[in-house]
Every structure is written in C-alpha cells, then in structure tokens.
Amino acid sequence: MALDTVQDYVDRVRVLLLDQIEPYRYPTEDLVEALNMGILEARRIRPDLLKSFFRSSLPDFSTSAMNLVVPIDPMYRVAFVYYICGQAQLRDDENNQDSRSAAFLNKFVAQMTNIMS
Amino acid sequence: MANADMNRLMDHARIRLPGALDSAIQMELFSVMNEFFQTSNIWYEDIQFPVAVTNDSYLDNPDAYTYYVIPSQGTITRLAGVVNSQGFPQKAYMPIIGQVILGYSPNEADTYTARMMLTVSDPVTRDGYPEFPEWIMQKYGNDILDGVLARMMSQIAKPYSSPQMAQYHGRMFKQAVSQSKVEASHQNVYRGQNWRFPQTFASRRFVKF
Numbered sequence: 001m002a003l004d005t006v007q008d009y010v011d012r013v014r015v016l017l018l019d020q021i022e023p024y025r026y027p028t029e030d031l032v033e034a035l036n037m038g039i040l041e042a043r044r045i046r047p048d049l050l051k052s053f054f055r056s057s058l059p060d061f062s063t064s065a066m067n068l069v070v071p072i073d074p075m076y077r078v079a080f081v082y083y084i085c086g087q088a089q090l091r092d093d094e095n096n097q098d099s100r101s102a103a104f105l106n107k108f109v110a111q112m113t114n115i116m117s
Numbered sequence: 118m119a120n121a122d123m124n125r126l127m128d129h130a131r132i133r134l135p136g137a138l139d140s141a142i143q144m145e146l147f148s149v150m151n152e153f154f155q156t157s158n159i160w161y162e163d164i165q166f167p168v169a170v171t172n173d174s175y176l177d178n179p180d181a182y183t184y185y186v187i188p189s190q191g192t193i194t195r196l197a198g199v200v201n202s203q204g205f206p207q208k209a210y211m212p213i214i215g216q217v218i219l220g221y222s223p224n225e226a227d228t229y230t231a232r233m234m235l236t237v238s239d240p241v242t243r244d245g246y247p248e249f250p251e252w253i254m255q256k257y258g259n260d261i262l263d264g265v266l267a268r269m270m271s272q273i274a275k276p277y278s279s280p281q282m283a284q285y286h287g288r289m290f291k292q293a294v295s296q297s298k299v300e301a302s303h304q305n306v307y308r309g310q311n312w313r314f315p316q317t318f319a320s321r322r323f324v325k326f
Binding site: 073076 | 135136138140141144274275276277
C-alpha cells in the first residue's frame, strides 16, 4: 500500500486496529482527525517534513475528501499510521490498553527522530 | 535537471543522512555554497561598464562617480578591483553591493572592467538547486559534501543528528575552503604567483585578482 491518500491511511490503520468490518468501532472522522493532529505534531518535531507549509496553513483533512494526497515524504508515512493508531487507542475503551497506545505514539516519535525505531 | 555531479552529491548525502529529506539537503546546500563562495572568492565575473568624464567633485555630484553593475549569474559579495580599457587599475569602492564608486573621474570616456566576487542567489533552479559554474562542483564536490553533511548532522533531534560527525565534516569543509581560497588566489596555477602582466615597474600598484 502506497499510503498516498487519506483513504490509504485510514485503511491501513483499520488493519492494525482490527476494525475492518462495519459498523466500525473507530469512526472515520476520528481517524482523519488523528491524521490532522499527527501533522501538527510533525510540524513541531520535524519541521522540515512540512517545509512547503512554512508560509501557509498546514493541511487539514476531512472525510468529505478522502482521496486527497497527504503531503508527507514516503520515508515517514508509516510513522503517521502509528500515530493515528495511538490516538485512536487513547480513547477510554474496554478494547484498549494504555500501553498499546503509548507504544504507537512513542513509535511515531522514534521514527521521526531516530534511525532505529 | 541537475547535472551528474550534483546528482552524485545528492546520492552521497542521501546515503550518509538516513531519513533526510531532499528539500532539507538542498536548503543546507544553498547555505554551504554561500559560505564556500563568500569565504573562498573562487567565483568571480568581470563586468564591463561605460564611464564618462565629469568635472564635478564627488561631494557635489556623487551620481557622476557612481555606476551600477549586475552579474549575469549569482549575486555580488565584494569588489576585487577595477581596471580601465588599457588594463590599468582604477581606484574604486563598493559601499553598497552592486554600486561602484570611482575614486577619480576618468580622463576620457572609457569602458572599465570590474572584477566582482560572486555567491549563490535566489532563485534556485526548478529542481531546487543553487546555480553556480559546473566546474566548481566537479572540482570541489567532495568538499561541498562535507559542508552539507556538517550542517545536516548539526541539526538537533533528527535521525541523522551527530554532533561528533558534524564537527569532523565541518573541519574538513573549513580546510577545503581555505585550500580553494589559496588556489583561487593563484588562479589554479600550481605554485603560481598571483600577479599578472603587465607590470612595468615594481612600484606600480597592480590588481591582485
């Protein structure tokens, strides 16, 4: 999976969340919002990833345009999948464990800032 | 389209800087080239400009002594010297970049030549690379790579951050800049002298290009 569009990210995240059968446990709106938050986080810890947005507002995706391309370098796309998973699992949910959420979010930061992750 | 030398430099940088974005490398490359040219003076252009006689003093009419020069590529950093059409040096200053002020009025209408040291400027190419003469990349490609690696590795909280290696590459780059400065002053002549003919007698001032 190339992880080009918003839909690609959501599809990949649903695999990791074991949430591929409707009705979904995690609404698509929440996952897209988590992607938006991931972009905000990336702007903080890896500003070079979003250099083209230094003089404009950061991209903000919604479920109305799932085919929009997410402007992230291919090297770092997987990290965003982990971030969305981590955000989704932060919810207080009987299916989730805090440690799993923390693991995903830490993996995001590690992949952004370290060689080995 | 970047040339083969530029592509080679980028490939080296990508391999040595895991996780680095091309745009970040290109941004640092611009800074490295700017430092390289500002320090070494290896890139210059001889720019001709017509001069006219004036009887006014500089204080009465500064515009009569002031000429504007624009390089065909890059941006001016400093003035190396000005010669008249016979090749004799003329006193000149450049208090503002691109604005040549003659020390004395010419005796006759003439065409002077100013040697201007240059550095990179915006806009870069469509690919995002700074523009400068190709021979510089051919000759100093590895040294420029050292500069890029030093700047990239000195960034904090990146997968390729490495203060120790940044210092190493920075040192190598500084040495290369010094070496290139000497070579430029010798006009790339091995053990060459930096003055040039004509020099009719020893006391005459000559332009140290």
